Amino acid sequence: MKLEFLAPQTLQDAVTMAKARGGAARFIAGGTDLIIQARKSGAWPEAVINLQQIPGFGEIKGTGPNFSLGSLVTHRQIEREIRFAGALEALRESACVIGGHQVRNVATVGGNLCNASPAADMVPILLCLNAEVALAGSEGRRVVPLANFIEGPRKTVRASDEVMTEIAFAAPAQKFSSTFLKGGRRRAMEISIVAMAGVVSASPDGKMTDVRLAMGAAGPKAIRLTEAEKFLEGKVLSKDVLEETGMLAAAAASPIDDVRASASFRRHLAGVYARRVVELSWNRISELNDDRSAA
Amino acid sequence: MNSPFRVIGKSFPRLDARGKVSGKAIYGTDFAMQGMLHGKLVHSTIASGEILSVEIEEALAMPGVYEVVTAADIPAQRYGSFVKDMEVFASKRVNFVGQPVAAVVARTAEEAEAAAKAVRVEYKEQAAVFTTEDAVKADAPLVHPGWQEYKAVPTVKRQGNITNQARLVLGDVDKALKKSDRVFTHRFVTNIVHPGYTEPRAAIAHWADGKQLHVWSNTQLPFEAQATLAEIFKITPSQVRVNVTVIGGGFGGKLRLGVEHYAAAAALKVGRPVKFVSSCEEEMTAALPRQPLVIDLTTGVTKEGKILAKAASILVDTGATSGSGVGVASSVMLMLAGPYKIPNLRLESRSVYTNKTPTGSFRAPAGPQGNFAVESQMDIIADALGIDPLEFRLRNIVREGDLAPNGQKLESVSLEECLLKAADAIGWKDRRPEPGRGKGIACAWWTTTSGSSGVYVKVGPDGQVFLNTGCAEIGTAALTGAAQVLAEALGVELGSIQIVSGDTASTPFDYGAQGSRTAFAVGNACIDAVGKLHQRMKEIAAKQLSAKPEEIEIENGVAKFGDKSLTLKEIAAIAQTSQGGLIAHGTFIAPPTLHDKERTENMVITAINSPSFHAHAVDLSVDAETGEVKIHDYVVVQDVGRAINPTYIEGQIEGGVVQGIGQALSEEIVYENGIVRNPGLTDYKMPTAMDAPNIRSFIVESPSKVGPYGAKGVGEPPVIHPPATIANAIASAVSARIQTLPITAEKIVRTLTEVSETGK
CATH class of the missing domain: 3.30.43.10 (Uridine Diphospho-n-acetylenolpyruvylglucosamine Reductase, domain 2)
Known part of the structure; x- marks a missing residue:
């Protein structure tokens, strides 16, 4: 060879x-x-x-609400990024469960997205953040929403001569928080059997707003849970609301049976994690604000 | 506490530490020779069928390729431990997906691999059988249609796919079950797991004059490799020299030939040294994993919690060859009776062929499987009787002087102490501290494998001592333990000992690094050598000091006569100039363990030698919604007889527990129609450092009469209890009793859902 x-x-x-x-x-x-x-x-x-010797794509830029990740930013960088501590914690939570230490030291966010595995752990939270990816190729530059970039398992709109250069996103405008959870058989070196990310904002009158949920590993590609998002808009957190969220998430899942888990278990976990992500994110909003007032 | 010992009982760093941590140690995969070629195997793609043709022309024409080797190039010779059912390359038919059919020898491993893909094998596919339950049916397809022609040890009773049917019988089980207040019957099913050594199996072979075979490999048993290679190539053992390289873990997975025979076959044909290293995929599809078992276990008890009888029917899935599985089918019965006093036993076990990966002797063969069944059922029964599981065990365990199920008289029995200490350490009184959290306990006994050991102990003129042993150091530091025994007995510092090991040409015979025996047996051989060295020292000193040998006293390596003395170093220097040096051949063979042969039928393993006793306890939480298990605390109490080196004993305990947790919760080679669905480490889930819990080790020292300074075998036991211990804790935490391994999150959730739906 x-x-x-x-x-x-x-x-x-x-x-x-x-x-x-x-x-x-x-x-x-x-x-x-x-x-x-x-x-x-x-x-x-x-x-x-x-691509590693090309300068300029290895940095995390921005101080909020707008951020950009150079495509060569490693998972280790994201995991340790202090700007993402707090409301954007889900970015760090997603990055820190990918592979093991050695993998995260070299694996890049651009690679994770271009590889387009249905179980890619960075995708759900970036979908929640409405991330857009910049591509540069022989036909010039273009910017594509991440949701449109990934078409299916291992399939993207990227042309073979296009390089992903950057991933850009904006934090929500209102008070918000985020969470990432994944299911798998062990705590590292694990491909998710279900991954769930959520971004939840609080309206001034104490209701959930601008809720964004995205799920990975439960279908041919990671998807936003639009039904659940719509349902949660303007709701106050309650047991019933969470139950309904879980049911909507499970219904949105189209998982497969494989050696890692059965489709029915994945569907079950989708419901559990959707509930938990919403509940955790909501609780984190007040925790974050309590911290600020305490400081 | 003042120890009477200078060297043993102390946590000295292992003697091979420097080479290993500095990267200078030469492992099997590192080893290279001038002019060396590389080999890769061609594997069967079907589970059962006849080989119609092997087309090698295309492969031979590929770049870098020297030869393609097949069964036609070597003697037609079957080999095997109990039944000679193995062959190097499949000759007429294949019995599992992954079975080697041919090997390609090329300039580089990559070229060999590419060419291996170009070897075309045409098969006539035949019906295969993948479960033991199917394989024992009267009309089942035969995995080895020619089984009757195979040679076998006389003990085994074979029939079709069954390679042995053994029994352990005592008293009258039917009568006792009728007399019992309650009778419990459960089925337990265990998983097929890989030993998980870090370094794949590797070997280099070279033939001198086509007659003398020299092999370097990371085998655990150089003398067995020598004997098996001699058998395969129809030469005498002394025509084979095996040198053991540094080994990156064995766990029993490197007891039998790994790739040595392929290297030897290839080197014979090509006339140059050839190296083979197993790929990860080969490890997962064609190495020697642990036998999966189906155990139907029936126990009769009184309502006061006294066990009256146990009956079991056991199927041992050995895969496509019988291998060590015949032994597993025997020893599992000793495990199933458990360390309990049971007056009536009828245990029946069959080792059975299936068209899957041949299995081997993974650490504590039969231990985890048998223990999972017996100790899970102990908890089920205790719960049903309303007796605390610890108390139920204490009412039935063996104690000093009791007879074991095979009738052997038990000595140095520390089981009660182990159980009580483990319970105390885990906080047993508060068994369900909060919802979703529970504690589990399990206990076992285990053998210290016998077999003979020889050492040469040689003292240099500078006082340096060479411990020359045929036993390999497989990573446990057990040879450092043996060296500590030697240093203690000889009266020298550990630092003055150097180990030379694992060369069939220059080191004395040793039964090898297996069965928790290395420090035990090699240590005892060292003590024997020291006795002989002391005699020589006395003779030499007597001459020098004008005394009679019996007047010389030896203290801490110094020979004394009145106020005159000679040091070991001085005596060794004198010996070197006068009588060819100071050297002794120490030997050891464990005395036979007497037991009642009337109780055993066709068992190839009938006794538990110098038994060790142990208990594990765990405190864990189960997320009832996700099925995730979080271990808060894991406690091991292990009777080691005498702790020769506490640090490495703890190392064995911690490693064993993590390996056992893998079998309990996450590891399994998954088959579909004989094809491994997870042939890599992405989906074969060994625990990572993140999954390893806090493990607390408590060492009990109840000395054995046989082991050096009272030591018992240490290495295997820690892997035995985790599946049962964890299963019991999960049942205690969330009322999900899982009887099949591994206990995945999915099984827990499914069981809990069924429980809540049926209201049971």
């Missing part, structure tokens, strides 16, 4: 190299998905184009 390894120094070179090889080349960043898949399937690309 021969594998051409290319190390462009500029974005333009990277795009040109990819363009010249048609679909035969793959971009590589952390390589924690690409290499494993190639090893497993034996389907190695003819060339890999290393």
Whole structure:
């Protein structure tokens, strides 16, 4: 097996190299998905184009409400990002359960999104934050909502010569908090059997508003739970409200049976985690504000 | 407390620590030779069928390829521990998906792998059988249609797919069950789990003149590898030299041949050294995992909680070859009787072929499976009788002088102490401290495997002592333990001992690093050697000091006569110039464990030697909605006879518990029509550091009469109890009694849902 390894120094070179090889080349960043898949399937690309030496895509920018993640930002960076401590905690919670330490040190957020695994743990919270991804290719630059970027399992709208450069999102305007939970058989090195992220805001009159829920690993791609979101708008947290939320989440799941879990267990967990994410997020709003007043 | 010992009982760093932590140790996978080629295996893609043809032309033409080796290149020879049902390469038919059919030898491992994919094997597929329950049916397809032609040890009773039918019988079970106030019958099913060593199996083989085979490998048993390779290639054992490299974990998974035979077959054909290393996928599909068992267990008790009788029917799934499973089918009965006094027993066990991965001797073979059944049922019965599970155990456990189920007289029985200490440490009185939280307890006994050990102990003129043993260090630090025994007995510091190990040409025979025996048996051989060295020292000192040998006293390595003395170093220097050095051959063989042979039928393992006793307890919470189990505290109380090195005993306990937690909660090789669905470490879920709980180890020292300074076997027991202990705690926490391993979150939730729906 021969594998051409290319190390462009500029974005333009990277795009040109990819363009010249048609679909035969793959971009590589952390390589924690690409290499494993190639090893497993034996389907190695003819060339890999290393993005790591291109400057400018490795930073987390912004002080809120607008933020951007360079596509080469590692999960470790997100996990340790102090700007995400607090209301955006779900970003850190998502990042810190991906793989193990060694994986998170090299695996990038851009890679996690472009790999488009239905179980990719960064996707649900970024869906909740209405993230948009920037792509640069031979046809120029474009910005695509993350919800439209991922089309299905391992399938995105990215052209083979397009590099993801940035993921941008804005924090909600009102008092809010966020939560990420995942189910799996162990506490690290675990592919989610269900992942659930939520962002919940509080209206001035103490009701839930602008609720956003997204679920991973329970269908061909991570999705927003729009029915549950609509239902929760303007509601006050109660046992009944949570029950209904859980039922709506379970109904939105279209999971598969596999060696990790049965479809019915995934559906069950979808309901449980949806409830918990909403409840936790709501409780966190007041905790965050209590902390602020205490400080 | 003042210890009478200088070296044993102290937590010295292991003697091989420096090489391992500095990366200088040469493991099997590191080992390389000049001119070495690489081999890769071609595996069967079907579970059962005849081989019609093996097309190798395309592979031979591929870059870097030297040879393709098949069954046609080596003697037609079957081998195996109890039944000779294995062959190096499948010759006429295949019996499981993953079975080696051929091997490709190439310049690089990558070239060999690519070419292995180009070897075309044509099969005539035949009916296969995947469960023991199907395999024992009269009309079941035969995994080995030629089974009657296989040689086997005389003890075993075979029939079709059944490789042994053994029984352990005492008293009159039917009568006793009729007399019982309550009779409980349950089925327990255990999982197929991989030993999980960090380093895959690796070997390099080279033939000199086509006659002398030299193998370097990470085998646990160099002498067994030597004997088996000699058998396979129809040469004498002394034509085979096996050197053991540093080993990255064994856990019993490297007892039998791993890849040594493929390397030897390939090297023979190609005339150059050939290296084989198992891939992760090969490890998960064609290594030697633990046998899964189906255990139907019936127990009769009085309402006061006295066990009157136990009956069991056990099916041991050995996979496509019988391997160690015949032994498991025997020893599981000793485990199922448990460390309990039971006047009536009728345990029946069958080891059975299926068209799946051949199984092996994973740490404490039969231990976790048998213990899961017996200790789960103990709790079920206790609950039904309204007796505290600890109290129920205390009413039935064996005590000093009792007879074990096989009739052997038990000595140094510390089980009550272990149970009480474990209960105390976990806070047993508060067994259900809050909703969703519960505690569990389980106990067991285990053997210290016998077999002979030899050591050469050689003292250099500078006082350095070489411990030369045929036993391999598989990572447990047990050879450091043996060295501590030697240092203690010889009266030297541990630091002056160097270990030379695992070379069939230069080290004396040892039955090997298996069955919790290394420190025990090698340590005893060291003590024997020290006795002989002391005699030599006396003779030499007598000459020098003008005394009679019997007038010389030896104290802390110094020979004394009145106010005159000679140090070990001085005596060794004299011995070197006058009589070829100071050296002794120490040997040990455990005395036979006497037991009642009338009780056992066709059992290949009938006794528990120098038994150790132990209890585990756990405190955990179960999330009833997600099924997630969180372990707050895990307690182990283990009788080790004498703690030679407490740190490494704790290491064995902690490692064993985590490995046992894997079997209890998360690990399982999953098959679908004979194909492994999770052949990698992504979906074969061994616990990570994040999953390892706080483990507290308490060491009990109830000395054995046989072990060095009273030591008992240590390494295997910690892996036995976690499945039962955890199952019991889960049942206590959320009323979900799971009788199949692993106890996944999904099973817990499903069981709780059924309980709430049926109201049971």
